[in-house]
Amino acid sequence: MVRKVRTSKWASSIYTGLATIVLMFVLYYAVVVFTDSTPNLEVWGTWTASLTVLQMAIAYQIGQRTQRKIDQLQLALKHASAGNWGYRLPEEEGDAFSGVYREVNAMMGQLESRIKLLQRMGEKEALEEMISTEDAVLEERKRLARDLHDTVSQQLFALHMSASSLPKLLERDAKHAQQVMEQLIAMSSTAQKQMRGLIAQLRPMELQGxxxxxxxxxxxxxxxxxxxxxxxxxxxxxxxxxxxxxxxxxxxxxxxxxxxxxxxxxxxxxxxxxxxxxxxxxxxxxxxxxxxxxxxxxxxxxxxxxxxxxxxxxxxxxxxxxxxxxxxxxxxxxxxAPEPDEPRGTExxxxxxxxxxx
Structure with missing residues (x-):
């Protein structure tokens, strides 16, 4: 986009220079034909070169000023595409682009207001969802409590009973005691896995508080x-x-x-x-x-x-x-940014x- 604008700026300057040269040659022949006098070619060439350079400089300045305005407009669009809805174009009275800039600024303002409203509604909906899920969270906690009682708690109770009988069993039957110890190791490993699984289910609660x-x-x-x-x-x-x-x-x-x-x-x-x-x-x-x-x-x-x-x-x-x-x-x-009349304690x-x- 910028490369095309710069090409157009130089093209308009060159076209203006060529038009000036053509116009001066037409005027030269018109003077020769209608006045029966021949202007000094060297002086006429000097005037032609001077006017051509002047016209090209003026056309270049106008093109450069137009390019800056278009670049500002393009920058505003880039800010909008990047989500920076607070950017505004500078408005100058009497400028040819002032009307376009006002329309773009008005559009940016409307979009900013609508997206801000959308965000507030989304936040409100998210908070309502968080509140509405509390009953489900309580039910899930009750389920986890039942699972703890039915699995890990019973496993720990069995571990305790087996470990309590182990000393006497070692005195009476060492071979049987070895089997009980292996069962204790297996039961403790199972209880550990079950506890890890239950803890993993609690991880989504990490953000609370x-x-x-x-x-x-x-x-x-x-x-x-x-x-x-x-x-x-x-x-x-x-x-x-x-x-x-x-x-x-x-x-x-x-x-x-x-x-x-x-x-x-x-x-x-x-x-x-x-x-x-x-x-x-x-x-x-x-x-x-x-x-x-x-x-x-x-x-x-x-x-x-x-x-x-x-x-x-x-x-x-x-x-x-x-x-x-x-x-x-x-x-x-x-x-x-919060609105001037927006209470800061809303959150x-x-x-x-x-x-x-x-």
């Missing part, structure tokens, strides 16, 4: 260690993220990390959470096998779920990969309402 950064600092290294991954965590977020955004980002991170473990065959993974001022950005990169973009089935690799969570808050998600070069999951959410009030509902 913590900020996203606190939860990731605890959860991410443990997850990488348990799955044999070399993990790097880089969090550069200045302001506190809203509860709804933290909840959705944490779920996206869990989905992305689960995909790394299931599909990537990676040795290392890097998680980056940043704040550009206009966006909250998330990146999960691995050094695994990668795959062709066309191999992602609709709903496959968790992309549809991650994208749906991001779009609920006005953002988006994508997967960047190719065979042999690993995979990167990129997520971005737009960030807006805390939402949390209090959520706590009250619990």
């Amino acid at each position: 913590k900020t996203l950064e606190e939860a990731l600092n605890r959860w991410f290294p443990d997850y990488c260690r348990q799955n044999g991954l070399q993990g790097t965590l880089d969090i550069q977020v200045g302001e506190r993220i809203s509860e709804a955004k933290e909840h959705q980002l944490f779920l996206i991170i869990q989905e992305a990390m689960a995909n790394v473990v299931k599909h990537a065959e990676a040795q290392s993974v890097r998680l980056l959470l940043g704040d550009t001022g206009a966006q909250i950005t998330l990146s999960v990169e691995d050094d695994g096998l990668g795959f062709k973009g066309g191999q992602v089935r609709p709903g496959g690799y968790g992309l549809s779920t991650m994208r749906e969570r991001a779009q609920k808050l006005g953002g988006d998600a994508e997967i960047v990969t190719k065979p042999g070069s690993g995979t990167r999951v990129r997520v971005w959410l737009p960030k807006f 805390e009030e939402d949390k209090e309402q959520g706590a009250g509902a619990k």
